[in-house]
Amino acid sequence: MLKKLLCALVLSTGAAFAQEVPPPTLPVLPFNPKNPGIHDPVMAKEGDTFYVFGTGPGIATMYSKDLKTWTEGKPIFETTPAWVLEALPHFKGDIWAPDVIFYQGQYHIFYACNATPGKPDAAIGHATSPTLNQKSPNYKWTDQGKIVQSVLGRDQWQAIDSNVIVDDAGTPWFVFGSFWDGLKAVKMTKDMKGFSHPEEWHTIARRPTAQKPYEYGLQDSQIEGAFVYKHGDYYYLFASFDMCCRGVNSNYHVVVGRSKSVTGPYVDKAGYDMIDGNGTDIAIGDGVKYAALGHNSVYKIDGKEYFVAHGYSIADGGASKLIITELKWDANGWPVVQIK
Template structure:
């Protein structure tokens, strides 16, 4: 079977003028510094926006004016947007991790890392310092893709690097205490994947559709959110978020029925409503000022499939499973 990428090129999603009340974004992550919320997403130099109230947004400048030097050394054919960042405040600095993919849909990709003492672009202290490559995936060598980074610090204070997509799935690896590199690159844990009928190194996209991992601690469990099926087709996308939980960062993550996400399982958590959003995914989750938030992008039906920012409150049922209600 031909992959989707071989059958037809991905559609071009609508790119609309920036709307302060309904901003466009893809793969959003969020942090709050002082009285301001900051959102980062896929785009040239990493897209930024900020808000005081989560309702009205202002477009910021990209994090990078130019590509970090390491990118073209590692990926000479890279010409696209920087993908799917993750942001975390750790030991007095903001750390951002980001992906560059030279051949979209294939593991010709790498993840980098930069830090800044502040997110406020008007502050004299504002400056992102790039620290280079964390990990790279190579065509013909790897059955995972170096995209979609996420960092979780466990109860012992150890940072874990979560990443990957498609084929052999999502990975977890310990980081050094400064988050500058993988601590034990040989100690990899596969935490979720979906079944595939493909031969190794075929790299088709017709099955094994999993990406966008985000691990979040709540109560006694680590919750693994992941996006299943296909993004980036506008109103024809079938992207949706599933969830499982574990007592350990490295799993096993099981869904509500007790089935392991390593076998392609996961409880459906967030799907398109068919009215406002055709599909949604690539989420992140936060506890900020005593309230928990679900952040994602959704393919807007009223806006012809444009990718829009979703921020809504995250709640929990009596059995400790998360749920949301999308605002109409």
């Protein structure tokens, strides 16, 4: 999700992303209820309805009763939260890569804003609502402000692509970051409004880079889209390697490692640590339906486990489409993904 790096990604919602770099030839498609466009999707279920959130103006939303036919919802934010423009005065793009979690009686959305795409000039915010149902009289997102910010020339990580997981002890952890020095995990306060030990950061995965500090090139260290999920005795770290946002020329794909602890070490099937750039490939483009796919999330809902991601549709000229498929596990406890 260094998302809109070289492209002003156009989703099939018809909304073009405002970026500093002219877009490549990506299609502008109307919303398709049977094959909707989305980027960086996350999902939750409230009552009998599934809700998906993704990158877009104000955070894109859609909902479905059956995961087959979707209705486009209104963005979460009508205007950019005030704190964003204070922290990032040059921000004027779309809100990136939300994460959603139900915790302590309300829904929490975490979201990223990047003022300079492709650079760590970014911040992650937090909002809460008692419901996801936009037709409910109780529906209202209340912004809770900034969680963390990355600064050019100071930080080797980027404040985007957040994911929150609550461990077995009930402690929430904030997982985020991309490129350069990789993915981080930090313990949160119980109200999820900040870090309980801001000095205690854990780097849980990175890819090697030949760059000098603060060069911020995108030619290597290509890792982002962290999502941590507990299954059995292990925490599984899903991450996306290589480049998104280039339509049919993307080479994005999902890798995984696992650990007995949220903070790692995460090792792949061969036993190699993700801190050294390793990871087991579990979802890649097939060259027929999808050129590439990535930025996934994983859920257990009503006893079934789901793998959610976006894929660059070859039939639609590289448009980014919603992928939801059942997640399976092999005999050794490793996830198996079959994209249909």
